[in-house]
Amino acid sequence: MTTCLVTGAAGFVGSHLCEQLIARGHRVIGVDAFIPYYPRPLKEHNLAHLQGAPLFSFHELDLRTADLAPLCREADVIFHLAAMAGLLRSWREFDTYMSCNILATQRLLDAARQEGIEHFIHISTSSVYGRFATGDEESPLAPISPYGITKLAAEHLCQAYAENFGLAVTILRLFSVYGPRQRPDMGYNIFIRKILNDELITIDGDGNDSRSNTFIADCVQGILLAFERRDVSVGQVFNIGGGEEVSVNQVLAILAELSGRQPRITHGPPRPGDQRRTVADIRKAQQLLGYQPTTGIRDGLRAQLAWQRANMHQER
Incomplete structure (x- = not known):
């Protein structure tokens, strides 16, 4: 049994990851600061299936200020998912993004180094590539938002600790994750909520921006493979994404069909810092980790639609 420290445990991806680690027999120490990026009750709802589980414990603390040594002393592996997300807000609140995404990561890395953590798995984002994220992990890194810039800085910190102190680090760049529990500020959640x-619905731009979306179960599979295949994942960077590219307009058409409701649509200007096209090149993860996403966009949207219908009261 491995003891896993999961930061951002009350979040969208973090809560799913905690559940799957426990299902595999691992002990999980969850950490979250409940920074009010979106309503706290939604995050607490994400933890509902975990509370009371024998292998799960939870600590509400802020990585930017708390003493992290005691937590790291208990853990074998760290999954660092905690971050300040979102493009638009990062233009307005750079200090918060800098402290949450850079300072918090540095403090956690330093505690991990001092306490001898066996494996530090850092969750990054396709936003580090810039406006077009269509290549492999060796593609140029040119983020075009403060969010992407701070996430790239966090990657560089991980690599610096690996180079200078021998910390075993793996970096995973996630591509457009969706599914049940998706954050309420994310596009598909907004589309479904407004359709229901x-x-x-205001589309930013012409609706032809495209994404290779990653269903949450496939995303978690990729994270677990990086953990379970430590022999090949340490020291590596992997793209974790889905295999099916769709535009905003295509997603809305699918949701109209699945919901039986025609969305009402208007158009606004493109968002500053938004990516025009992302297509996850996952060949490296496939070859080294055996990663293979299996959920198509239609099935994934059907699952998210069903979840949002069942939890509409939570979203209000």
């Missing part, structure tokens, strides 16, 4: 409530 018959509200006007």
Whole structure:
């Protein structure tokens, strides 16, 4: 049994990861600061299936200020998912993004180094590539938002600790994750919520921006493979994404069909710092880790739609 420290445990990806680690017989120490990026009750709801589980314990603390040594002393592996997400807000609140994404990561890395953590798995983002994220892990890194810039800085910190102190680090760049528990500020959650409530949807730009979306179960599979295949994942960077590229307009058409409701749509200007096209090149993860996403966009959207219908009261 491995003891796993998961930061951002109350979040979208973090809560799913905790559940799967416990299902595999590992002990999980969850950490979250409940920074009010979105309502706390939604995050607490994400933890509902974990509370009371014999292999799960939870600590509400802020990585930027807390004493992290005691937590790291208990753990064998760290999954670092905690971060300040979102493009638009990063233009307005750079200090928060800098402290949450850079300072918090540095403090956790330093505690991990001092306490002899066996494996530090850092969760990054396709936003580090810039406006077009279509190549492999060796592609140029040119983020075009403060969010992407701070996430790239966090990657560099991980690599610096690996180079200078021998910390065993793996970096995973996630591509457009969706599915049940998706954050309420994310596109598909907004689209579904507004379709179900018959509200006007504002598309940023022409709707032809495209993503190779990653269903949450496939995303977690990739993270677990990096953990389980430590022999090949340490020292590596992997793209973790889905295999099916769709545009915003195509997603809305699928949701209209699945929901039986026609969305009401208007268009606004493109968001500054938004990516025009992301297509996850996952060949490296496939070859080294055996990663293979299996959920197509239609099945994934059907699952998210069902979850949001069942939890509409939580989203209000």
